[in-house]
Amino acid sequence: MNSSEIPRYPLVINGETCEPSSGVYTDVVNPATGLVVGLAASGNEADVDQAVAAAKTAFSDPQWRRMKPKQRSKILLDCANAILTHAEELAGLEITSSGATINRVSNMDIPFIADVFMTLAEEVKEYPFVTSLPVRPLPEMGHSQVWKEGVGVCGLITAWNFPLLLLTMKVAPALAAGNTVVVKPAEITPTATMRYVEILQSVLPKGVINLVLGKGSVVGEALTLHPDVDKISFTGSTAMGKHVQHNCTETLKRCTLELGGKGPAIVLLDANLDIVASGALWGVFMNAGQACESGTRLLVHEDIYEETLSVLKQKTSRLVVGNPVEPATGIGPMSTETHFHKVMSYIESAREQGARIVCGGNAASVEGCEGGFFVEPTIIADVTNDMKVACEEIFGPVLSVIKYSRLEEAITIANDTHYGLSAGIWTRDQVLAQELARELRAGSVWINDWHMMRADAPFGGYKQSGYGREFGRYSLEAYLETKAVCASFETQSDQKAMHRIVHTQ
Ligand code: NDP
Numbered sequence: 164m165n166s167s168e169i170p171r172y173p174l175v176i177n178g179e180t181c182e183p184s185s186g187v188y189t190d191v192v193n194p195a196t197g198l199v200v201g202l203a204a205s206g207n208e209a210d211v212d213q214a215v216a217a218a219k220t221a222f223s224d225p226q227w228r229r230m231k232p233k234q235r236s237k238i239l240l241d242c243a244n245a246i247l248t249h250a251e252e253l254a255g256l257e258i259t260s261s262g263a264t265i266n267r268v269s270n271m272d273i274p275f276i277a278d279v280f281m282t283l284a285e286e287v288k289e290y291p292f293v294t295s296l297p298v299r300p301l302p303e304m305g306h307s308q309v310w311k312e313g314v315g316v317c318g319l320i321t322a323w324n325f326p327l328l329l330l331t332m333k334v335a336p337a338l339a340a341g342n343t344v345v346v347k348p349a350e351i352t353p354t355a356t357m358r359y360v361e362i363l364q365s366v367l368p369k370g371v372i373n374l375v376l377g378k379g380s381v382v383g384e385a386l387t388l389h390p391d392v393d394k395i396s397f398t399g400s401t402a403m404g405k406h407v408q409h410n411c412t413e414t415l416k417r418c419t420l421e422l423g424g425k426g427p428a429i430v431l432l433d434a435n436l437d438i439v440a441s442g443a444l445w446g447v448f449m450n451a452g453q454a455c456e457s458g459t460r461l462l463v464h465e466d467i468y469e470e471t472l473s474v475l476k477q478k479t480s481r482l483v484v485g486n487p488v489e490p491a492t493g494i495g496p497m498s499t500e501t502h503f504h505k506v507m508s509y510i511e512s513a514r515e516q517g518a519r520i521v522c523g524g525n526a527a528s529v530e531g532c533e534g535g536f537f538v539e540p541t542i543i544a545d546v547t548n549d550m551k552v553a554c555e556e557i558f559g560p561v562l563s564v565i566k567y568s569r570l571e572e573a574i575t576i577a578n579d580t581h582y583g584l585s586a587g588i589w590t591r592d593q594v595l596a597q598e599l600a601r602e603l604r605a606g607s608v609w610i611n612d613w614h615m616m617r618a619d620a621p622f623g624g625y626k627q628s629g630y631g632r633e634f635g636r637y638s639l640e641a642y643l644e645t646k647a648v649c650a651s652f653e654t655q656s657d658q659k660a661m662h663r664i665v666h667t668q
Contacts, residue, residue, distance in 0.1 A: 172357040177217035178369035184209040194262040194496040197534025203353040206377035211385040214373035218316040218343040221370030236284040241366040243280035256355035262496040282618040283339040304652040311643040313341035315393030318386035323349035324453040336638035419631030423556040424584030427460040427577035431590035440474040446613030452560040456585035503536035506559030512551040519544040583625030
């Protein structure tokens with residue numbers, strides 16, 4: 164592709180695509196090849212001001228804000244259908260900017276995205292946007308209702324690992340609640356998001372969805388500090404989440420944070436090791452380990468430790484690291500060259516700290532993708548929970564296997580992390596699994612599998628994995644304000660008992 168053929172991805176503000184006020188575009192690099200696949204607008208504070216103003220105007224329109232649930236449900240279905248109609252194009256862009264495999268995007272992300280919209284399309288028809296409280300006759304007749312209303316202008320900031328899915332987890336409930344939004348995707352993966360916003364705005368009123376591409380330190384910062392933004396929903400690192408929350412306190416914005424994780428899975432003595440190994444590898448190697456709720460720490464009983472490692476190694480040897488556009492590829496590249504080096508340095512730290520590399524541990528070479536950033540799926544044994552690979556989020560295809568001897572010890576190790584997004588249990592004993600689930604301090608506990616996310620089940624973190632919940636009814640509530648509307652039926656002023664607090668004569 165010569166430079167004049169490289170597609171450009173501008174901003175979307177108030178129903179129009181527009182140039183960034185800086186006039187600057189930056190390269191979007193395919194992490195599987197190292198080649199430039201797009202030029203993305205580099206927005207700034209002035210663009211954020213315009214996008215927020217458009218969203219504010221759109222929110223002030225009662226036709227959008229006060230739309231009947233049935234009509235809103237229809238709009239959410241239109242969004243799902245619009246995405247499905249453009250599935251192939253969106254999948255292509257997701258693959259070439261984020262390194263997602265075609266297998267994953269086609270069979271997981273796109274159907275899941277449609278499901279998120281469709282689930283909320285049903286939810287809004289049932290959700291109690293208006294409820295009546297029971298009448299209380301004293302001190303006088305009156306009636307109180309509780310209304311649920313959109314928060315207002317929402318800034319949606321997403322990460323690079325699942326650009327469209329993470330965005331849908333925010334856009335769908337924000338729209339379902341009657342809000343308007345300004346979207347800011349990760350700078351390195353803007354292409355599919357730009358087209359997604361363009362596609363959705365074709366079924367939404369003008370200004371309801373806006374997009375400002377650009378650097379987090381400029382665009383994200385401006386959104387989180389903007390006085391006319393009422394809510395921020397953020398997915399990214401815990402460190403940045405803390406910064407975002409701090410910015411939100413300036414104007415007391417509502418804030419939902421979906422942050423990092425260090426998911427522990429406890430393998431009990433009675434577990435079926437074949438299913439443990441295949442599930443644990445699905446849990447850690449999906450998206451080449453670049454998922455916040457990955458199962459990155461496998462806690463295995465000492466009596467089955469070596470046997471588990473051997474099954475894990477054998478199954479790992481059959482995994483296909485490859486070009487993401489090939490349907491047979493199970494594991495794609497790291498998102499950037501910098502991230503590749505970060506992952507490799509974690510593996511090195513494990514070697515230095517005395518852990519054993521059971522398999523992998525090196526850069527992977529992929530034919531036809533010589534410029535790409537691939538890492539071999541890596542299993543590390545003899546890890547202790549104080550090692551760097553067990554404490555920090557690696558965000559790569561690296562599984563740390565930790566030995567335990569007593570169940571209480573396993574629970575302590577599992578919870579000995581400042582994260583709390585996902586946790587798991589592998590056992591044939593469902594009753595014991597339920598008991599253990601009570602002890603694990605995580606927002607999702609998965610028994611005998613991993614990534615068991617549903618469009619209607621809450622997803623979010625305990626501890627420093629963030630707060631607020633995404634998906635279904637739980638996400639809708641995160642985008643609603645609560646208003647108490649109280650009406651008095653008493654017409655005689657002398658019958659108004661409470662007035663006598665002031666009118667004492
Ligand atoms: P960040 O947390 O830095 O980025 C997440 C989002 O925040 C991006 O859109 C980013 O924009 C934006 N951002 C950056 N600076 C600001 C700011 N000042 N105000 C508001 N928003 C801002 O994650 P990284 O991409 O740097 O990844 C680092 C590590 O974080 C990963 O290696 C992984 O461990 C973890 N991570 C966790 C994720 C999760 O799903 N929980 C997702 C991604 C990463 P921009 O891209 O332009 O900088």
